[in-house]
Amino acid sequence: MSNKQLYCPKCSNLVVVNDYVILDILNTITHKKCYDLCFAIKDYGTFEELVSKYIFLDLNSI
Numbered sequence: 001m002s003n004k005q006l007y008c009p010k011c012s013n014l015v016v017v018n019d020y021v022i023l024d025i026l027n028t029i030t031h032k033k034c035y036d037l038c039f040a041i042k043d044y045g046t047f048e049e050l051v052s053k054y055i056f057l058d059l060n061s062i
């Protein structure tokens, strides 16, 4: 997963593997510190954890 790159839609900064992130119901990854729609959280953890947990987060296929 070393070649995956994802940018936070809120702050436009690169999300790195050990950033704490939110996965929302639209399968969008946002930094935990940037996220403000608390009701729409599907899961959370580090980016690395969520990528390994959810196969659909393979960014090469988006």
Ligand SMILES: [Zn+2]
Residues within 6 Å of the ligand: 008, 009, 010, 011, 012, 013, 030, 031, 034
């Ligand atoms: Zn952010």
